[in-house]
Amino acid sequence: MPEATKSMTIGTLAKMADTHVETIRYYQRRGLVEVPDKPFGGIRRYDEKAVARLHFIRSAQWLGFSLEEVGELLKLEDGTHCDEARTLAEHKLGDVRSKIAGLQKMEATLDDLVGRCRCSRDPQRCPMIHSLYTDLSDAPENPDT
Amino acid sequence: MPEATKSMTIGTLAKMADTHVETIRYYQRRGLVEVPDKPFGGIRRYDEKAVARLHFIRSAQWLGFSLEEVGELLKLEDGTHCDEARTLAEHKLGDVRSKIAGLQKMEATLDDLVGRCRCSRDPQRCPMIHSLYTDLSDAPENPDT
DNA sequence: TTTGACTCCGTAGTCAGGTACGGAAGTAAG
DNA sequence: CTTACTTCCGTACCTGACTACGGAGTCAAA
Structure with a gap:
Protein backbone atom coordinates (compact mmCIF):
# COMPACT_ATOMS: atom_id res chain seq x y z
CA MET A 1 0.00 0.00 0.00
CA PRO A 2 1.45 3.31 -1.06
CA GLU A 3 1.13 5.97 1.58
CA ALA A 4 1.62 8.55 -1.13
CA THR A 5 -1.63 10.48 -1.12
CA LYS A 6 -2.10 11.15 2.56
CA SER A 7 -3.83 14.28 3.71
CA MET A 8 -5.79 15.42 0.71
CA THR A 9 -8.04 18.44 0.88
CA ILE A 10 -11.66 17.86 0.03
CA GLY A 11 -11.05 19.20 -3.46
CA THR A 12 -8.30 16.67 -4.12
CA LEU A 13 -10.42 13.93 -2.63
CA ALA A 14 -13.22 14.87 -4.99
CA LYS A 15 -10.89 14.60 -7.96
CA MET A 16 -9.47 11.28 -6.77
CA ALA A 17 -12.94 9.83 -6.37
CA ASP A 18 -14.16 11.41 -9.58
CA THR A 19 -16.96 13.25 -7.84
CA HIS A 20 -17.67 16.75 -6.56
CA VAL A 21 -16.91 18.60 -3.37
CA GLU A 22 -20.55 19.34 -2.79
CA THR A 23 -21.47 15.70 -3.23
CA ILE A 24 -18.93 14.71 -0.59
CA ARG A 25 -20.33 17.28 1.79
CA TYR A 26 -23.75 15.94 1.09
CA TYR A 27 -22.60 12.43 1.97
CA GLN A 28 -21.06 13.81 5.13
CA ARG A 29 -24.34 15.41 6.09
CA ARG A 30 -25.99 12.04 5.52
CA GLY A 31 -23.37 10.35 7.65
CA LEU A 32 -21.95 8.22 4.85
CA VAL A 33 -18.55 9.83 4.85
CA GLU A 34 -16.66 10.79 7.97
CA VAL A 35 -15.90 14.43 8.68
CA PRO A 36 -12.30 14.41 9.93
CA ASP A 37 -11.26 16.68 12.78
CA LYS A 38 -9.82 19.91 11.61
CA PRO A 39 -6.64 21.34 13.08
CA PHE A 40 -7.57 24.46 15.02
CA GLY A 41 -8.94 26.94 12.55
CA TYR A 46 -8.63 13.11 3.90
CA ASP A 47 -6.79 9.89 3.12
CA GLU A 48 -7.10 6.89 0.81
CA LYS A 49 -9.78 5.33 2.96
CA ALA A 50 -12.07 8.21 2.09
CA VAL A 51 -11.39 7.62 -1.59
CA ALA A 52 -12.23 3.94 -1.19
CA ARG A 53 -15.41 4.77 0.65
CA LEU A 54 -16.52 7.13 -2.08
CA HIS A 55 -15.81 4.50 -4.71
CA PHE A 56 -17.85 2.04 -2.72
CA ILE A 57 -20.77 4.43 -2.42
CA ARG A 58 -20.73 5.10 -6.14
CA SER A 59 -20.52 1.41 -7.01
CA ALA A 60 -23.32 0.44 -4.71
CA GLN A 61 -25.46 3.25 -6.03
CA TRP A 62 -24.81 2.25 -9.56
CA LEU A 63 -25.96 -1.23 -8.65
CA GLY A 64 -29.25 0.20 -7.56
CA PHE A 65 -28.87 0.77 -3.83
CA SER A 66 -30.24 3.97 -2.36
CA LEU A 67 -28.04 6.10 -0.16
CA GLU A 68 -29.98 4.83 2.80
CA GLU A 69 -29.18 1.24 1.85
CA VAL A 70 -25.59 2.20 1.22
CA GLY A 71 -25.55 3.55 4.75
CA GLU A 72 -26.73 0.18 6.02
CA LEU A 73 -24.12 -1.65 4.00
CA LEU A 74 -21.49 0.62 5.42
CA LYS A 75 -22.58 -0.21 8.93
CA LEU A 76 -21.38 -3.74 8.29
CA GLU A 77 -17.92 -2.34 8.22
CA ASP A 78 -17.15 -1.63 11.82
CA GLY A 79 -17.55 -5.24 12.89
CA THR A 80 -19.23 -4.26 16.13
CA HIS A 81 -22.78 -5.39 15.37
CA CYS A 82 -22.01 -8.79 14.02
CA ASP A 83 -25.49 -10.27 14.37
CA GLU A 84 -27.19 -7.28 12.86
CA ALA A 85 -24.56 -7.24 10.19
CA ARG A 86 -25.22 -10.82 9.20
CA THR A 87 -28.96 -10.27 9.10
CA LEU A 88 -28.50 -7.18 7.03
CA ALA A 89 -26.09 -8.92 4.71
CA GLU A 90 -28.55 -11.77 4.26
CA HIS A 91 -31.27 -9.32 3.34
CA LYS A 92 -29.04 -7.54 0.90
CA LEU A 93 -28.04 -10.86 -0.54
CA GLY A 94 -31.68 -11.66 -1.23
CA ASP A 95 -32.07 -8.25 -2.80
CA VAL A 96 -29.02 -8.63 -4.92
CA ARG A 97 -30.08 -12.08 -6.07
CA SER A 98 -33.48 -10.96 -7.21
CA LYS A 99 -31.97 -8.02 -8.99
CA ILE A 100 -29.62 -10.38 -10.77
CA ALA A 101 -32.50 -12.66 -11.68
CA GLY A 102 -34.52 -9.76 -13.05
CA LEU A 103 -31.59 -8.43 -15.01
CA GLN A 104 -30.84 -11.88 -16.43
CA LYS A 105 -34.37 -12.11 -17.67
CA MET A 106 -33.97 -8.76 -19.30
CA GLU A 107 -30.61 -9.82 -20.67
CA ALA A 108 -32.17 -12.86 -22.29
CA THR A 109 -34.97 -10.78 -23.73
CA LEU A 110 -32.68 -8.13 -25.11
CA ASP A 111 -30.28 -10.72 -26.42
CA ASP A 112 -33.12 -12.48 -28.16
CA LEU A 113 -34.29 -9.18 -29.54
CA VAL A 114 -30.89 -8.28 -30.91
CA GLY A 115 -30.58 -11.76 -32.38
CA ARG A 116 -33.89 -11.65 -34.18
CA CYS A 117 -33.46 -8.11 -35.29
CA ARG A 118 -31.46 -9.02 -38.36
CA CYS A 119 -33.94 -7.45 -40.65
CA SER A 120 -31.97 -4.41 -41.72
CA ARG A 121 -33.81 -4.15 -45.02
CA ASP A 122 -37.34 -5.02 -44.08
CA PRO A 123 -38.79 -3.08 -41.16
CA GLN A 124 -42.05 -4.99 -41.39
CA ARG A 125 -40.26 -8.09 -40.19
CA CYS A 126 -39.32 -6.72 -36.80
CA PRO A 127 -42.33 -7.36 -34.61
CA MET A 128 -40.72 -9.67 -32.08
CA ILE A 129 -40.13 -6.68 -29.95
CA HIS A 130 -43.51 -7.32 -28.56
CA SER A 131 -41.87 -9.99 -26.49
CA LEU A 132 -40.52 -7.19 -24.38
CA TYR A 133 -43.97 -6.92 -22.98
CA THR A 134 -44.89 -10.49 -22.42
CA ASP A 135 -41.47 -11.77 -21.43
CA LEU A 136 -41.03 -9.15 -18.81
CA SER A 137 -44.45 -8.41 -17.53
CA ASP A 138 -44.56 -11.74 -15.74
CA ALA A 139 -41.06 -11.45 -14.35
CA PRO A 140 -40.96 -9.91 -10.88
CA GLU A 141 -44.03 -10.91 -8.94
CA ASN A 142 -43.39 -8.39 -6.27
CA PRO A 143 -40.87 -5.77 -7.32
CA ASP A 144 -39.00 -4.26 -4.39
CA THR A 145 -41.34 -3.81 -1.39
CA MET B 1 -55.96 -14.25 -25.70
CA PRO B 2 -59.02 -13.55 -23.60
CA GLU B 3 -60.92 -10.48 -24.64
CA ALA B 4 -62.47 -10.40 -21.22
CA THR B 5 -61.30 -7.14 -19.72
CA LYS B 6 -61.84 -4.75 -22.59
CA SER B 7 -62.59 -1.13 -21.91
CA MET B 8 -61.44 -0.54 -18.40
CA THR B 9 -61.63 2.88 -16.83
CA ILE B 10 -58.39 4.37 -15.62
CA GLY B 11 -59.20 3.32 -12.08
CA THR B 12 -59.64 -0.31 -13.08
CA LEU B 13 -56.51 -0.13 -15.15
CA ALA B 14 -54.62 1.16 -12.16
CA LYS B 15 -55.83 -1.76 -10.07
CA MET B 16 -55.01 -4.27 -12.80
CA ALA B 17 -51.50 -2.93 -13.11
CA ASP B 18 -51.08 -2.57 -9.38
CA THR B 19 -50.32 1.11 -9.62
CA HIS B 20 -52.12 4.43 -9.11
CA VAL B 21 -54.32 6.57 -11.30
CA GLU B 22 -52.06 9.55 -10.82
CA THR B 23 -49.03 7.53 -11.80
CA ILE B 24 -50.72 6.49 -15.03
CA ARG B 25 -51.58 10.08 -15.78
CA TYR B 26 -48.00 11.01 -15.09
CA TYR B 27 -46.81 8.39 -17.58
CA GLN B 28 -49.30 9.74 -20.08
CA ARG B 29 -47.89 13.21 -19.65
CA ARG B 30 -44.44 11.76 -20.29
CA GLY B 31 -45.70 9.99 -23.36
CA LEU B 32 -45.08 6.50 -22.05
CA VAL B 33 -48.70 5.49 -22.01
CA GLU B 34 -51.18 6.32 -24.72
CA VAL B 35 -54.14 8.56 -23.93
CA PRO B 36 -57.08 6.90 -25.72
CA ASP B 37 -59.70 9.02 -27.48
CA LYS B 38 -62.64 9.71 -25.34
CA PRO B 39 -66.18 9.35 -26.64
CA PHE B 40 -67.72 12.82 -26.83
CA GLY B 41 -67.91 14.14 -23.32
CA TYR B 46 -58.26 1.12 -21.64
CA ASP B 47 -57.55 -2.46 -22.66
CA GLU B 48 -55.13 -5.26 -21.84
CA LYS B 49 -52.38 -3.68 -23.89
CA ALA B 50 -52.32 -0.80 -21.48
CA VAL B 51 -51.98 -3.21 -18.58
CA ALA B 52 -49.09 -4.95 -20.32
CA ARG B 53 -47.41 -1.65 -21.01
CA LEU B 54 -47.67 -0.61 -17.39
CA HIS B 55 -46.21 -3.93 -16.27
CA PHE B 56 -43.38 -3.44 -18.68
CA ILE B 57 -42.66 0.05 -17.41
CA ARG B 58 -42.59 -1.14 -13.84
CA SER B 59 -40.37 -4.11 -14.60
CA ALA B 60 -37.91 -2.07 -16.58
CA GLN B 61 -37.81 0.54 -13.87
CA TRP B 62 -37.22 -2.05 -11.23
CA LEU B 63 -34.32 -3.26 -13.30
CA GLY B 64 -32.76 0.15 -13.10
CA PHE B 65 -33.96 1.90 -16.22
CA SER B 66 -35.06 5.51 -15.95
CA LEU B 67 -38.39 6.56 -17.42
CA GLU B 68 -36.48 8.20 -20.22
CA GLU B 69 -34.77 4.92 -21.00
CA VAL B 70 -38.05 3.10 -20.70
CA GLY B 71 -39.34 5.51 -23.32
CA GLU B 72 -36.50 4.49 -25.60
CA LEU B 73 -37.14 0.82 -25.02
CA LEU B 74 -40.77 1.35 -25.85
CA LYS B 75 -39.84 2.93 -29.16
CA LEU B 76 -38.51 -0.47 -30.17
CA GLU B 77 -42.05 -1.66 -30.22
CA ASP B 78 -43.42 -0.30 -33.46
CA GLY B 79 -40.88 -2.16 -35.57
CA THR B 80 -40.34 0.79 -37.89
CA HIS B 81 -36.81 1.71 -36.83
CA CYS B 82 -35.22 -1.67 -36.85
CA ASP B 83 -31.61 -0.50 -37.04
CA GLU B 84 -32.03 2.04 -34.31
CA ALA B 85 -33.88 -0.50 -32.27
CA ARG B 86 -31.09 -3.02 -32.51
CA THR B 87 -28.46 -0.46 -31.62
CA LEU B 88 -30.50 0.63 -28.64
CA ALA B 89 -31.06 -2.90 -27.52
CA GLU B 90 -27.35 -3.63 -27.85
CA HIS B 91 -26.54 -0.65 -25.68
CA LYS B 92 -29.02 -1.71 -23.06
CA LEU B 93 -27.65 -5.20 -23.21
CA GLY B 94 -24.17 -3.91 -22.46
CA ASP B 95 -25.60 -1.92 -19.56
CA VAL B 96 -27.50 -4.86 -18.23
CA ARG B 97 -24.50 -7.14 -18.50
CA SER B 98 -22.22 -4.88 -16.56
CA LYS B 99 -24.85 -4.42 -13.92
CA ILE B 100 -25.15 -8.17 -13.63
CA ALA B 101 -21.39 -8.46 -13.33
CA GLY B 102 -21.30 -5.82 -10.63
CA LEU B 103 -24.13 -7.43 -8.73
CA GLN B 104 -22.51 -10.84 -8.97
CA LYS B 105 -19.39 -9.37 -7.46
CA MET B 106 -21.52 -7.94 -4.70
CA GLU B 107 -23.32 -11.25 -4.33
CA ALA B 108 -20.06 -13.09 -3.86
CA THR B 109 -18.86 -10.55 -1.35
CA LEU B 110 -22.07 -10.65 0.65
CA ASP B 111 -22.22 -14.40 0.49
CA ASP B 112 -18.68 -14.63 1.74
CA LEU B 113 -19.54 -12.15 4.43
CA VAL B 114 -22.54 -14.08 5.62
CA GLY B 115 -20.49 -17.26 5.60
CA ARG B 116 -17.63 -15.86 7.63
CA CYS B 117 -19.85 -13.95 9.94
CA ARG B 118 -20.25 -16.85 12.32
CA CYS B 119 -18.80 -14.92 15.16
CA SER B 120 -21.91 -14.32 17.21
CA ARG B 121 -19.88 -14.05 20.40
CA ASP B 122 -16.78 -12.25 19.25
CA PRO B 123 -17.33 -9.02 17.37
CA GLN B 124 -13.59 -8.49 16.94
CA ARG B 125 -13.51 -11.40 14.48
CA CYS B 126 -15.66 -9.79 11.83
CA PRO B 127 -13.32 -7.60 9.80
CA MET B 128 -13.73 -9.22 6.38
CA ILE B 129 -16.33 -6.68 5.58
CA HIS B 130 -13.53 -4.53 4.37
CA SER B 131 -13.63 -6.55 1.19
CA LEU B 132 -16.77 -4.68 0.32
CA TYR B 133 -14.54 -1.78 -0.44
CA THR B 134 -11.78 -3.40 -2.35
CA ASP B 135 -13.87 -5.97 -4.19
CA LEU B 136 -16.26 -3.39 -5.47
CA SER B 137 -14.29 -0.26 -5.81
CA ASP B 138 -12.47 -1.63 -8.84
CA ALA B 139 -15.61 -2.97 -10.46
CA PRO B 140 -17.26 -0.51 -12.82
CA GLU B 141 -14.69 1.65 -14.51
CA ASN B 142 -17.27 4.03 -15.78
CA PRO B 143 -20.59 3.73 -14.02
CA ASP B 144 -23.52 4.90 -16.14
CA THR B 145 -22.40 7.84 -18.32
C1' DT C 1 1.53 40.95 2.46
C1' DT C 2 -1.36 40.85 -1.00
C1' DT C 3 -3.79 38.14 -4.21
C1' DG C 4 -6.12 34.24 -5.93
C1' DA C 5 -7.59 29.75 -5.17
C1' DC C 6 -9.57 26.86 -2.04
C1' DT C 7 -12.26 25.51 2.29
C1' DC C 8 -16.15 25.86 5.40
C1' DC C 9 -20.89 25.94 6.33
C1' DG C 10 -25.56 27.10 5.75
C1' DT C 11 -29.24 27.61 2.89
C1' DA C 12 -31.62 27.40 -1.49
C1' DG C 13 -32.53 25.54 -6.01
C1' DT C 14 -32.86 21.50 -9.41
C1' DC C 15 -34.32 17.21 -11.48
C1' DA C 16 -36.65 12.69 -11.52
C1' DG C 17 -40.45 10.33 -10.25
C1' DG C 18 -44.18 10.44 -8.34
C1' DT C 19 -48.38 11.90 -4.99
C1' DA C 20 -52.04 14.95 -3.41
C1' DC C 21 -55.75 18.26 -4.13
C1' DG C 22 -59.74 20.43 -5.95
C1' DG C 23 -63.44 21.66 -8.77
C1' DA C 24 -66.29 20.42 -12.72
C1' DA C 25 -68.37 16.93 -15.28
C1' DG C 26 -69.68 11.93 -16.28
C1' DT C 27 -72.04 7.56 -14.57
C1' DA C 28 -74.40 3.96 -12.00
C1' DA C 29 -77.55 2.45 -8.31
C1' DG C 30 -81.54 3.14 -5.93
C1' DC D 1 -83.70 12.59 -9.92
C1' DT D 2 -80.70 12.37 -6.33
C1' DT D 3 -76.66 10.65 -4.27
C1' DA D 4 -72.22 8.64 -4.29
C1' DC D 5 -68.46 7.43 -6.75
C1' DT D 6 -65.35 8.24 -10.72
C1' DT D 7 -63.01 10.63 -14.19
C1' DC D 8 -60.73 14.65 -16.02
C1' DC D 9 -57.30 18.06 -15.87
C1' DG D 10 -54.46 21.44 -13.93
C1' DT D 11 -51.55 22.75 -10.45
C1' DA D 12 -49.05 22.11 -6.25
C1' DC D 13 -46.42 19.45 -3.19
C1' DC D 14 -43.04 15.65 -1.72
C1' DT D 15 -38.71 12.66 -1.44
C1' DG D 16 -34.11 11.41 -2.91
C1' DA D 17 -29.95 12.86 -4.58
C1' DC D 18 -27.60 16.17 -5.74
C1' DT D 19 -25.90 21.18 -7.29
C1' DA D 20 -25.35 26.09 -6.76
C1' DC D 21 -24.48 30.23 -4.09
C1' DG D 22 -22.57 33.39 -0.88
C1' DG D 23 -19.87 35.22 2.65
C1' DA D 24 -16.17 34.44 5.84
C1' DG D 25 -11.93 32.14 6.90
C1' DT D 26 -7.39 29.66 5.30
C1' DC D 27 -3.34 28.94 2.74
C1' DA D 28 0.44 29.28 -0.47
C1' DA D 29 2.95 31.51 -4.07
C1' DA D 30 4.73 35.89 -5.80
Missing part, protein backbone atom coordinates in the same frame (compact mmCIF):
# COMPACT_ATOMS: atom_id res chain seq x y z
CA GLY A 42 -7.51 24.93 9.70
CA ILE A 43 -8.64 22.72 6.88
CA ARG A 44 -9.80 19.12 7.05
CA ARG A 45 -7.66 16.44 5.43
CA GLY B 42 -67.37 10.70 -21.94
CA ILE B 43 -64.69 8.70 -20.19
CA ARG B 44 -61.57 7.15 -21.64
CA ARG B 45 -61.29 3.38 -21.76
